Amino acid sequence: MIPCSLALATCLLATACAGPQIAGVQPIDGVISGQCHTDMVRGAVGLAASDATIQRARVDSDSTELQVVRGASDRAGSATLPEAQESSAGGSRLTVETGRNNAITALRCG
DSSP: OHHHHHHHHHHHHHHHHHOOOOOOOOOTTSOOOSOOBOGGGGGGTTSBOOHHHHHHHHHHTTOSEEEEETTOOOSOOOSSSOOTTOOSBOSSEEEEEEOTTSBEEEEEEO
């Protein structure tokens, strides 16, 4: 009886300590077209450039490729004032630019 109770308690403790599983990043409609669009990901500008945030931006932009350019610029990020040379649509690659503090400062397609 005691060995069974110990085994049950060990299993319950291991399950409780495992924590939540992080779900894979999948597109809502199940399909990535490969035609990059930054319209749906402008809200990521200013967020920390974690792996999860960057992959979510790639999927939400419908991009099949991803490029992260770290520390490319000291400019402040802006989701409402895109720069003229940035492309908001086209190509299959999303380029994520980060600043000195690893925050996303720009998103562009190419």
